[in-house]
Amino acid sequence: MSTLENAASVLRLFTADRLELTVTDVARALGLPKSSVSRLLKAMRDSGLLTNVAGTPRYRVGTLLFEIAQLHQQNSPLMDLAEAELRAICQDTRHTGYISILDGTDVLVLRMHPGREALRVVTPLGSRAAAFATANGRALLARLGNDKVRSLHPNPLRPPSANAPADMTSLLDRLAQARRVGWCEAINEAIPDVHSIAVAVEDAANAETFAFCLSFPDSKISQVESRSIVRALTDAARRIAEKVGDRYWQSLPAELAA
Amino acid sequence: MSTLENAASVLRLFTADRLELTVTDVARALGLPKSSVSRLLKAMRDSGLLTNVAGTPRYRVGTLLFEIAQLHQQNSPLMDLAEAELRAICQDTRHTGYISILDGTDVLVLRMHPGREALRVVTPLGSRAAAFATANGRALLARLGNDKVRSLHPNPLRPPSANAPADMTSLLDRLAQARRVGWCEAINEAIPDVHSIAVAVEDAANAETFAFCLSFPDSKISQVESRSIVRALTDAARRIAEKVGDRYWQSLPAELAA
DNA sequence: ACCACGGTTCGAATAAATGGAACAGGTCGC
């Protein structure tokens, strides 16, 4: 396999509980000869992708990746708008907010605004979840056509819980509903007792789409509060859509969102 | 050159005002034939390092890097401690706080806690600056031996302003002073009218060292306030040092820090 | 229709990656 693929595989080996890797770690995990791995890691270090801890033969992720990733999430007008709106809603409601993007069939958490409640819902930055079983995920999928959604999911859905869509038909039903009202919710799907309400906005000019949601313990929130959260999110999305020229929200009558 | 080096070079081409790259962009910038670049970018996309914007032939940084970079800065006990302390100080003083590491001769901003003042000091996450001319940088350099500092800087220093150390001798003087008192300040060095006060903490077990600082407009802060900031930072560093077993702060008498 | 421009494909020459074996350094247990 090419050096590049191997390098990417090495990067993927780093996980939250594996922040350092050794030559044998990688060799075992990837089934490559030690000699190749030794050279590969050294090459990755020399090119800045990795660093090795001072005296030790352990490798960590290099600062280059941190810098690049940082650039990647900055300077996006849409992100700035979404963050500002979400921050305001989070401060107002004291709940936790997330901004996510679609990456294949997963949602990837790009930003988090921790709530001030005692019980916080914590999905760490950079973590993934199946898009079809999350509020943010379905808000994003609803922006795609049904055909696209189907082709994204060639295999049968594997719902993480009973509340998640069990198959493609019920997923498309929920997406259709999301398209009608503009927002989307998930109750006790991926995580028990977690209720999330999400909206999605798109900046066609930059080919960027984000979903943002509010997450809170389902048991603590009344119907009325939930309604006001929907209102806050859809209003925010509408303001953003206005600024970036997202036609999607223009076609949604305000009364349906309430 | 090897594929890996070329890939790293491509990643380095992404800057804050260059979030998308095309084949010819890269070919021109790196002086490589278009065909090679075309293959390289495609390979990088296939391995997850890059993504190309839907219909267009433009490439962006892939989500893999974001995930990896996110891991990289999480789960560090020292970072958690430093962040908690700095957050408290920032809320207290309403100024901006930064956490940085040393990367070669540069400091790299890992975390930022924006202040609540009207005039905020903004150095974006992931940005670099010459270590010798910043408070955080010198706090980190002070942890190194003079020999190490000298060998890091083979070339004459290029101070960004008159207040920065002009040569190695005056840099070492300031480092020596930092080692005596435990903290470090930079007044109008890298950025005009910006005053920063920094301390550094090290977790030897994990081979991690961070500096954190408070930055504020120099003109707005009295001698007395500055003193109390020094106190807050050194107290915080001492608490962290206690927890992670950083011997450095044990040898510093508390009265010298005041 | 033509041209200019950006991207891709092709194929032979080249340079780089590969992996087994041998080597080096360290630690552990006896």
Added chain:
DNA sequence: GCGACCTGTTCCATTTATTCGAACCGTGGT
């Protein structure tokens, strides 16, 4: 102190991926 063992590195002939120029395709402009 010694050997067994584990880790990482170096070496080298072999393999194979990568390279680069040139030809090829689409598109957008005039």
